[in-house]
Amino acid sequence: MSDAELTVWQRIRRYAVPPRMIAECTDRRLAGDWRGACAAGRVDTDIDLAAVGRAHGAQVAERVEAELLDFAPDLLRWHLPRALGGRTSLATGLTFTLAPDLDRVGQDTVALQVELPKTVDGSQRLRLTVAALGKAPGPELPGCLWRGRDASGLRQAYGGDGQRLPFLTPDGAPVPFAGFATAEGEGAPARAERSAAQLAAGRLAQAWREAGLELDETLPAARYSQYQVSLDQVLGQRLHLVALAPAVRGLARRYAAEGVTLNADWRLRFLFTPDGDTVRVRMLGDERRGELPALAEPLYRVPPDLELLYRGLIAPADLHPLVRAALFPDAPGGVATARGPAFAPVRVRCRGQWHRIDATGGRLVPLDHTPEEVQREQTLRALGGKVAGCFAARQGWTDGSTRLPRALRQQRRELMQTILHGDTDTLLELLDAGLDPYVRDGRGSTLLHLLRCLDHRVLLPRLLAAGLPVDVRDHRGRTPLHVAVGWVGSPALVQALLRAGADPKAEDDNGTSPADLVEYKGFEYYEQESGEGHGDLKLISQYLEEHRVNGENA
Structure with missing residues (x-):
């Protein structure tokens, strides 16, 4: 993952699932109030269990109700894919199936399905529905990504074993890259590290083989030459190789399918076919493979938590409590402290000098100007005159067009992240503390x-x-x-x-x-x-x- 993407994921972990949301969702879920948990997790739903029973039978309704009672909307939000490209918003226009608590599923299976927002800048609310899977169900999310009692399965989904996680020591410290190639043992963490070393050396087939995958390196033919896939593009896919084989086997078994597909991007698709102790993989071009189930992104991408921990950008204490308990069971529990915008005084170049602006609480107050100077500049601005320095910074805070100093831009960005991800309580506290209600974004x-x-x-x-x-x-x-x-x-x-x-x-x-x-x-x-x-x-x-x-x- 690039440094830019890691920075975005660090911001996502800070703002996208607020601690208040986690605490309230947890309280409601443990109290058996699934509707309250959905409301706390900003999930819209009009599920009528009585109607489900009438349409699909009492047994289906009972199963769906049990799944709802264990539904953790905050855990689901933690794992959903993001738009990235500098944004922390959820990926748009996607629908995922929440894996029903069944060994086998088919077109008529009724399951919970979650719809992601339609726009990156709009509300980040989710929609939860119940529907039959049909011929082309949305990619399936296993219970460890959305069910409270199944969250312990995250350790295996992240490629860990009973001792540690890949790329990390048992206490969460990074394993030096030099040690990847010599990682000992047959456990998933050692295999993931050896696989990463092979990828870094450009040995694609060997890297996949370490993860239990037999990759056919034959590149697919594209209809138009400009869309031809290269091996460099295949190598550039940050796939969680060590987790693919078990995920493929499980999904193929549940859907009684001969294989599973992975849509890495609009040009590159993989077909996984279980074959005894291995999984055979080949790359697909324009050809279609019927109605095979597809792996969901959270299953095939390297978990951002692993990369953030490896780079020291977050600590175990910053993880969602259910994620932390699964990955670091000996770490102290509890919900992380709320982390709103870090407003602080800033220095601004004004009239050839460095002046201070107190941005505490989000209300900009010049500290190095007299009340008379402030009044004079306000009058000048009201008459259409041009202001500069400290007063231009105040103007930029409320008009969204005047350029702000870098430190203030960062503070405004953090405020907008709080807003985008729906932390109403924090915004109310900021308004109570003096946040200027006239603040605008860029x-x-x-x-x-x-x-x-x-x-x-x-x-x-x-x-x-x-x-x-x-x-x-x-x-x-x-x-x-x-x-x-x-x-x-x-x-x-x-x-x-x-x-x-x-x-x-x-x-x-x-x-x-x-x-x-x-x-x-x-x-x-x-x-x-x-x-x-x-x-x-x-x-x-x-x-x-x-x-x-x-x-x-x-």
Whole structure:
């Protein structure tokens, strides 16, 4: 994994599954309140167990209920794939099957399925449903990735044995790379390290063989030469080789399939076929292999936790409690301390000198200017004059366009990570501590625009009371209602904004209004330009129609 990706994963581990979420999900799960656990884990569900029983029988309903009672939404979030590329958001547009508690499954098997968000910048809420698997089920996530009682299986899934994890000593210290090639023993950790040494030396087949895989190095033929796969591209795949053979055997056995596929990227696919004590592998081109089950990304990628631990970017104490208990059973337990934005004073170049700005709590206060100077600069800005230094930093904090000093950009980035991943409680604490409610991100989004990621029920009244206009604009002229409709905001948020006076006919810089988005007038262009989804248009349209009928927002 590149240094850039590791930095993103370090940020993901810091913000994407807040300790408060973990604690509340755990409390609800242990109390037998699966709906409360879903709510705490920001998982939307309308599962009706009685309806499941009527449709599929009492035995299926009882099994699904048992799976729900042990469902750990926070553990699932920990393992779901991410968009990366600098982002900590969940990967988009994916649906995973949560492996049912059965030895064999088929098209008619009813299982829990989780849908990931449609946009990287929208709400990070998940959706949990129950459905028959059908002919093309979503990739399956084993219980160790989402069930509380099965989390101990993570040690084996990570390639560990009874003694240690691959690349790490029993106490979590990194094994020197020089020791990989000489790793002794037949355990999975030693084999993973020898395999990594072979990969580093460019010996692809030998690396796979160490992991119990017989790879045919014949490259697939592509229909067009520019799409031809090279061995370097195969080598570049960060696959968790030592975990592939057992995962393939288990999945093939459960689905009674002759083989299992792995879609590494849009050009490269592998076909795994169990064959006695080994698993044969070949690379596929454009040919299709029927309806074989596919390995889910969390099963074939090197676990980011292993790489972060190896590089010293996190410690066992930073792991999810269930993950820590599985990987380091002797480590102290408990949920990690909440880690919000690290606001701190910064130094700013101002009038040829270094001045200090106290950013504690997120409200920027110049420390080296008199109240009269502050008042004069505020008046200058109100009259359209140009400000600089400390005052430009304050302006950038609230307009989202004036360039901020690097330290303040980092503090704002951490704040936005807290918001993106739905930590409403931390944001409320920051507002209580003095966070400027007028803060904007680099695209000019205010906290009202970002309500799609948060609990609007408590924050919307708070922000409106602080003076934020309900139709405040971002850098593209969009109001919070534009964003709620266009970025998969919930119908409840749309309704709340309308009741607060939001204008459904307000136009953005493209001349598009929220009503246009709902009614598809100009919507295709808007979606193409922004890459944004449109939420539940049917429900939102109903809300807009009700407001027109009632004469509201005229």
